[in-house]
Amino acid sequence: MIIDGQADFRSLLIHHLSTHWPDAIITDYDPIAGGHLPDEFSGAGNDIILLGNEQGDREGVDVIKKFLSRPGFPALVYFGHRKETSVALDRGVDGYFLRDDVSHNALVVRLSDILVARRRVSSTGSLFVGDKAAGINPLIKGYRLIKKLATSSHSALYLAERESTGVKMVLKVLQQIPDVNDESIGAFDRFLQEYELIAEIKHPNIVKIYDLGVADDHAHIAMEYLDGGDLRQRLNEGIIASVAAMYLRQIASALATVHEVGILHRDLKPGNIMLRRDNSIALIDFGLAKRLRLHMEITDSGEIFGTPYYMSPEQGHGEVVDERSDIYSLGVIFYEMLTGDKPYLAETAMGIIYKHARAPVPLLPARFAEYQALLNMMLAKEPKNRLQSAAEVEEWL
Secondary structure: OEEOOOHHHHHHHHHHHHHHOOOOOOOEEOOOOOOOOOOOOOOOOOOEEEEEOOOOOOOHHHHHHHHHOOOOOOEEEEEEOHHHHHHHHHOOOOEEEEOOOOOHHHHHHHHHHHHHHOOOOOOOOOOEOOOHHHOOOEOOOOEEEEEEEEEOOOEEEEEEEEOOOOOEEEEEEEOOOOOOOHHHHHHHHHHHHHHHHHHOOOOOOEOOEEEEEEEOOEEEEEEEOOOOOEHHHHHHHOOOHHHHHHHHHHHHHHHHHHHHOOEEOOOOOHHHEEEOOOOOEEEOOOOOOEEOOOOOOEOOOOOEOOOHHHOOHHHHOOOOOOHHHHHHHHHHHHHHHHHOOOOOOOOOHHHHHHHHHHOOOOOOOHHHHHHHHHHHHHOOOOHHHOOOOHHHHHHHO
16 A cells, blocks of 8 residues: 555556556555545555655654554555664664665665565565575576585675576575665665666676576676686686786776776786686676765775775775776786786785775786786776776777
């Protein structure tokens, strides 16, 4: 049930819901034209109430308090302004959205998550078989899972086989967290952004993205299976200079393409650079990628998104970054490919960040002297002194 005094907004929510749940029974109510709902309104018969802050002569957050004071009231999702966020969350809403910035995918997954938490799962079935906390594999329609490849606090990677074709691919599955908190919402936003950013790019050195799935109890990205391992493994085995230069050229070509469409990677590191069986490079994991117009993000706890070993000086200090920050990170990787060592080490993350900003560019061993000038131009402390684009890295090579 949708309760809001603005007809266009109710119609927008109806569109989002009916697009994903065509069989849903949706009612809407205008509290301005029809008057406020009676005090005995219990929401009975509804799975979720979507409450907008257009409530006539009443404040939306006051309506929240009235509704949630009734025992057994359905899940309540509120659509308000930024200044209402903390009050609405404190009063116990199950979900909160800025009414002027409602993303379809974010809305669908949040409502799906609420339904799962309330034990009202649709006919698609539960994502997890057995104990989710124990790491039991998820069930995802259309795929047969082979094994878990990796896991993080918010998502897991699985090697899977598409049942219709038998083609192997990787599924990145978002591990939903039922509680409303900024961390889980932010993780989901970055998850969706990763798909939206990469799906529009076609380049031989960028991982191929096949599909985004948003079901009642999960979201997943289906992507190319890269069976050559990651660059981190190759570093452990040792890389000869000519191959390191080839890898550098391919990564730079991929970066030039993403930069052309206005995207920064912001988390370049060997673990995010994969290889195919033919030894070609594929750039992966755009979870921290941002459009160029957006600034570097620092969390409320002061954590800087990214990996300190590969951060540019400006990224490490939370300053505005552009494509030259990715070029710096690529220079760090190139140094490591040639020498097997990271250019800067310290006992703490902040110590590493300090060295990126203050320590001199390291000298390569004499046998790699022909690459020193390139390294100097990639690892310059000031962005203005670096190569200005990834295309220039290719041109130099």
